[in-house]
Structure formats: structure tokens, C-alpha cells
Amino acid sequence: MTGFTTTILHNDRQSLIEHGSLHKPIHTSVTYGYDDAQDLFDVFQNKKSGYRYGRQGNPTITALEDKLTKMENGVASLCFASGMAAIGALPLALLKAGDHVISSAFLFGNTSNLWQTTADLGISVSYVDATKVENIAAALTLAPATRMVFVETIANPRTQVADLEKIGELCQARGILFVVDNTMTSPYLFHPKAVGAALSINSLTKVISGHGDVLGGCITDTGVFDWRKFPNIADNIQKQPVELWGISQLRAKAVRDFGACLSPEAAHHIAIGAETMALRIERQCSNTVQLTDMLAAHPNVSAVYYPGLKNHPEHPIATKLFSAYGSIFSFELKKSNAPDSNCIAFLNRLKIAISATHLGDNRTLIIPVAQTIFFEMGAERRAAMGISESLIRVSVGIEEPADLLTDFEHALEFN
Numbered sequence: 001m002t003g004f005t006t007t008i009l010h011n012d013r014q015s016l017i018e019h020g021s022l023h024k025p026i027h028t029s030v031t032y033g034y035d036d037a038q039d040l041f042d043v044f045q046n047k048k049s050g051y052r053y054g055r056q057g058n059p060t061i062t063a064l065e066d067k068l069t070k071m072e073n074g075v076a077s078l079c080f081a082s083g084m085a086a087i088g089a090l091p092l093a094l095l096k097a098g099d100h101v102i103s104s105a106f107l108f109g110n111t112s113n114l115w116q117t118t119a120d121l122g123i124s125v126s127y128v129d130a131t132k133v134e135n136i137a138a139a140l141t142l143a144p145a146t147r148m149v150f151v152e153t154i155a156n157p158r159t160q161v162a163d164l165e166k167i168g169e170l171c172q173a174r175g176i177l178f179v180v181d182n183t184m185t186s187p188y189l190f191h192p193k194a195v196g197a198a199l200s201i202n203s204l205t206k207v208i209s210g211h212g213d214v215l216g217g218c219i220t221d222t223g224v225f226d227w228r229k230f231p232n233i234a235d236n237i238q239k240q241p242v243e244l245w246g247i248s249q250l251r252a253k254a255v256r257d258f259g260a261c262l263s264p265e266a267a268h269h270i271a272i273g274a275e276t277m278a279l280r281i282e283r284q285c286s287n288t289v290q291l292t293d294m295l296a297a298h299p300n301v302s303a304v305y306y307p308g309l310k311n312h313p314e315h316p317i318a319t320k321l322f323s324a325y326g327s328i329f330s331f332e333l334k335k336s337n338a339p340d341s342n343c344i345a346f347l348n349r350l351k352i353a354i355s356a357t358h359l360g361d362n363r364t365l366i367i368p369v370a371q372t373i374f375f376e377m378g379a380e381r382r383a384a385m386g387i388s389e390s391l392i393r394v395s396v397g398i399e400e401p402a403d404l405l406t407d408f409e410h411a412l413e414f415n
């Protein structure tokens with residue numbers, strides 16, 4: 001067993017690559033020819049491994065999936081065109097009308113919107129405060145049957161940390177699929193497998209690729225879930241080894257039939273970005289600690305939300321479970337000093353941090369959320385998610401820490 005970065009850097013070379021190439025080549029072919037027609041039959045009948053058609057798999061994407069499986073210490077991974085395509089695959093491929101889902105109320109905005117669509121299709125969704133396992137337990141139902149519990153590790157943007165260990169225990173005891181969106185922590189800081197999650201989801205657009213130049217998503221099966229307990233697996237999928245039932249059904253229904261596949265060019269970009277992810281994350285996390293310490297003590301700042309701060313309610317669980325606290329935090333400017341126009345003035349005074357959405361990028365990005373990414377859902381739902389109208393989210397990049405501190409200190413000199 002080699003370390004995280006050594007494994008990512010050398011994984012492609014574990015299988016034969018043409019000409020000794022150090023990268024898996026970008027395979028652009030959509031279809032695959034067989035000299036012996038028997039092989040063609042066998043590949044289509046799952047008797048032999050091989051490629052059929054680009055939508056269902058491609059060697060460049062397989063190489064990336066293999067890296068992601070190793071990063072998550074899982075058994076199999078499946079890549080998608082974006083993180084949302086991966087999350088959207090869950091209800092599409094694994095749930096049926098009449099099923100019930102329990103979701104953390106503290107969610108990435110588009111996931112929250114997606115659950116509204118799911119509810120319209122007859123899969124009911126209950127939202128709970130997932131920082132306490134009791135709330136999940138209270139929401140479990142037999143009819144309709146709760147089939148899936150979905151949480152984010154650190155919620156975007158208010159940084160609530162789900163009660164991961166206890167939710168994992170509850171789901172394992174009840175045979176319920178526990179799905180963790182690991183995007184905010186990444187497999188470098190946390191393995192959902194460690195708390196009994198069945199599936200770990202990562203947006204590859206964020207810190208794993210890291211350069212803001214490619215979209216992608218992934219679901220990894222951690223290997224802890226017994227798929228025989230899950231009633232929604234199709235008969236033909238049950239002919240495969242049981243540990244692959246989940247990923248195989250996701251691949252068939254969400255990637256093959258629905259077409260949410262990643263492109264080989266995108267897979268290549270993501271694989272290159274992933275080589276440096278551990279280095280970038282270390283720098284981002286240490287920058288975030290310095291920036292949040294400065295802001296928490298600043299007279300023009302009224303609140304800072306970051307699991308690394310001792311006054312964060314989930315600081316102890318974050319310390320126990322994650323190897324660092326991530327690079328996303330949110331904060332509020334002092335109200336007396338900062339009506340809306342002052343927020344704009346503050347943002348416009350920043351010279352390095354960029355007013356933009358997105359997170360996990362090399363560059364520091366900052367965005368007030370109620371006016372932008374959480375605008376569509378309205379004030380009532382924002383309040384239920386713990387999002388105040390003046391909340392500002394920051395995704396901290398890899399700039400030199402002194403430059404970031406100076407930039408924020410200068411921009412905060414208002415009154």
C-alpha cells in the first residue's frame with residue numbers, strides 16, 4: 001500500500017500503456033471492433049470484459065474510475081458528466097415511485113432543487129437537521145419505506161457537519177442505503193467508508209480536478225453495503241457479483257440509458273488535476289485556518305462559520321473524523337457597518353479574491369449566497385437551511401497566505 005499521491009501518480013502504469021506513456025491516453029473512439037465475433041457476443045453478454053460503445057465506458061474513463069476507487073478505498077467507481085449528474089443518478093437508477101428518502105436539510109442548492117423534482121416523480125423526501133442522528137431516526141418510515149439517507153460531510157455553505165458515524169450505524173442496522181456527498185471534504189480528508197456509507201459522491205469539478213477547467217462527477221461504492229438487502233435491483237443485474245450490483249445498475253440506467261456520461265477529454269483533465277490534489281488541499285486548508293482566525297477576531301465581522309474554529313458546534317466531530325477542516329467557510333459582516341451596499345463595496349475592494357461561484361479552485365473565490373446561488377429557493381427555505389441574507393461564502397485557494405490576509409484586511413477597512 002503506497003500513500004495517497006504516490007498511488008494517484010503511478011496508478012496508470014500498473015496496467016500496460018502504449019509506448020511507456022506515463023498518462024493513460026485519451027481514447028476518442030466511440031465504438032470498438034472485434035476480430036472474432038464470438039468476443040463481440042461475450043462482451044455484450046458480460047462473459048468477457050471489453051468496451052462496446054463510448055456512452056457505456058471508455059479506457060480513459062476506466063483509468064480515472066480506478067484512481068477514484070483507490071482514493072476512496074472502495075470497490076468500484078462510476079464517472080458522470082458532472083457532480084449533479086452523479087447525484088441525479090441516485091433516484092433515477094436506484095429508487096422507485098413510492099420510496100422515501102431522508103435528506104439533510106443543509107444541502108448544496110442544486111441538490112435541494114433536484115429533490116423537489118424527485119418528489120414530483122413520486123419519491124417523497126423528508127428534510128432533517130442531520131447534525132443529530134435522532135432527527136434521522138425520527139424521520140424513518142416503513143410505509144412508504146425509507147430506502148436512502150443522503151447527507152453532505154460539511155454542508156455548503158453554512159458548514160454544518162452531519163452526525164456521520166451515528167447515521168452510518170443507524171443505516172447499517174436498518175439496511176438502508178447511506179449516501180454521503182464527500183465533495184466538501186474530498187477523499188483526501190475523509191473516507192465515507194469509515195462511517196459505514198454505502199456510496200460516496202464527489203464532484204470532480206471541485207478540488208479533485210482543482211483548476212476550474214472541467215466538469216465531472218463520480219459515485220464510488222465503498223463495499224460496505226449488502227446489496228441483497230436492497231429491493232430495487234433488477235433481475236438481470238443480480239446475475240453479476242453482488243458487490244457490483246449498485247454500480248452496475250447505476251451504469252446501466254443512469255449512464256447507458258440516460259446518457260450522463262463523462263467525456264474522455266474531461267477524464268484526462270481530471271486525472272491530471274488529481275495528481276496534485278493532496279498538495280493543493282494542504283495549502284488551501286492551512287490558508288483557510290489563517291484567514292478564519294483573522295476574520296473571527298476582526299471588529300467588522302460578526303460571525304465566521306468554519307468547522308476548524310473551536311466555537312463551531314461540530315468542531316469536535318470534525319476534528320475526530322476529518323484530517324483537516326476543508327477550504328470552505330462562510331461569514332457575515334457586522335450589520336451596523338454593512339448594509340447590502342457595503343457588502344458590494346467590500347467585495348469590490350478585494351483585489352485577489354474573485355467574486356464568483358464555484359469552490360475547490362486554485363484561486364480564492366467569494367460569493368454572497370442569498371443574492372446568487374441560493375436566490376431561487378426564496379427566503380423561507382434559506383432560513384430553514386441556516387442561511388442568513390448576509391452570508392458570504394469563501395472558497396480559499398492556494399495563493400500565498402500573506403497576500404490573502406492583506407487582501408481581506410484591506411477590504412474590511414470600511415465604516
Ligand SMILES: *Cc1c(COP(=O)(O)O)cnc(C)c1O
Pocket residue numbers: 082083084085108111152156181183184203204205206215216217359
Ligand atoms: C458543486 C457541488 C455539487 C455539484 O457538482 P457539479 O460538478 O458542479 O455538478 C454537488 N455537491 C456539492 C457539495 C457541491 O459543492
